Amino acid sequence: MAVSGHESPIGRAQDELFAPDVSAREKYQALIVGRPGLAALVQYELVTMVAQSMPGAAGLALRKALYPLLLGACGRNVVFGQHVVLRHPHRIRIGDNVVVDDNCLLDAKGGEGGGITIGNGVFIGRNTILSCKNGSIAIADGANVGFNCEIFSASRVSVGRETLIAAYCYLVGGDHVHTDPSLPILHQSRSSRGVHVGEGAWLGAGATVLDGVSIGDGAIVGAGAVVRGDVPARAVAAGVPARVIGSREGQAIGGVEA
Numbered sequence: 001m002a003v004s005g006h007e008s009p010i011g012r013a014q015d016e017l018f019a020p021d022v023s024a025r026e027k028y029q030a031l032i033v034g035r036p037g038l039a040a041l042v043q044y045e046l047v048t049m050v051a052q053s054m055p056g057a058a059g060l061a062l063r064k065a066l067y068p069l070l071l072g073a074c075g076r077n078v079v080f081g082q083h084v085v086l087r088h089p090h091r092i093r094i095g096d097n098v099v100v101d102d103n104c105l106l107d108a109k110g111g112e113g114g115g116i117t118i119g120n121g122v123f124i125g126r127n128t129i130l131s132c133k134n135g136s137i138a139i140a141d142g143a144n145v146g147f148n149c150e151i152f153s154a155s156r157v158s159v160g161r162e163t164l165i166a167a168y169c170y171l172v173g174g175d176h177v178h179t180d181p182s183l184p185i186l187h188q189s190r191s192s193r194g195v196h197v198g199e200g201a202w203l204g205a206g207a208t209v210l211d212g213v214s215i216g217d218g219a220i221v222g223a224g225a226v227v228r229g230d231v232p233a234r235a236v237a238a239g240v241p242a243r244v245i246g247s248r249e250g251q252a253i254g255g256v257e258a
Contacts, residue, residue: 034088034109044070044089055082075120091115091132095141101126110134113156125149125167135173135192140199145169154192160199160217168206171195175211198233218248 029036033044047070051062059082068074070089078094081102086092091108097120100106104124108115114136118124122139125147130137135153139145143159146167151157154174159165174192176185193212197203201215204223215221215231222238222245231237236246 031109032087035090048086052085053083072115081126088115092118094118095120095122098122098124100124101128101147103127105129105131107131113153114138119143119161133174133190135194137173146205153194154190156194158195159197160201162200163197164202165197166203166205166207166223169203170208171197172208172210220248 025041029041033041047066051059051066053059054062060079063080063084064078067080067084067086068078070086071092071094072090073093075094075096075098077097079099081100081104083103084100085105087105087107088109089106091110092106092115095118098118099122101124103126106116107130110132112134113132115132116130117136117138119139119141121142123144124130125145127147128145128149129151131150131152133152133154135155135157137151137153138156138158140159140161140163142162143165144163145151145159145165146169148167149165149169151159151171152173157171157173173195174190177188177191178185180188191211195209195211196214197209198215198217198219200218201220203209203221204225206224207221207227208225209215209221209227213227213230215227216233216235218234219231220236221227221231221242222236224240225238225242226240227237227242229241231242231244234248235244236248237244239245
């Protein structure tokens with residue numbers, strides 16, 4: 001899958017938080033709730049106040065019942081752990097039989113892009129962050145995202161079916177323009193070509209996938225690798241920067257030829 005790019009200004013949270021002539025409520029609502037109107041704000045506050053921090057089985061039951069009221073779509077048997085935070089939840093769509101573990105952040109902020117889409121049977125590990133900045137994140141059916149991962153998208157990041165992303169991985173669907181040496185990087189624009197991880201791939205613990213990279217179906221990326229270029233289907237890549245060191249073609253996996 002090819003990735004294509006665009007550039008956009010960098011929006012800083014502190015600029016929005018301290019913007020003059022905008023009330024505190026309006027700033028909060030723009031950053032967190034994502035929809036105008038007092039009704040949307042009250043609904044968000046009531047759901048999070050009642051359910052977000054509630055421990056034990058009671059908390060699981062409350063979040064299962066109440067979080068779907070905020071989401072763009074939510075399927076059956078979705079488990080939300082304690083302290084799961086939703087930002088712009090109307091731009092988040094979740095399938096059936098999904099687990100979002102404790103302390104995760106699903107941030108679909110932005111008025112562009114497709115927000116966050118999580119397919120059926122997906123597991124999102126504890127402390128993981130899915131963050132859009134006017135982009136989209138799509139995690140296909142059966143994927144497993146480990147603990148303490150971050151998936152960032154300023155355009156589009158997609159993770160294929162049955163893909164395994166181990167703990168502490170970072171998918172970086174954006175970059176900073178730095179062509180003007182007289183300006184701080186923060187004052188220049190952001191570019192994004194997106195990231196694609198194919199079906200049945202495996203990213204080892206601590207792997208980083210940089211903007212513009214496409215990883216093919218069934219590929220393996222070694223632990224701690226920094227991936228700057230495309231990885232072909234069924235290839236094995238490792239190192240900093242990552243390079244292809246082998247292939248899974250013809251490899252016996254569970255008694256079946258790959």
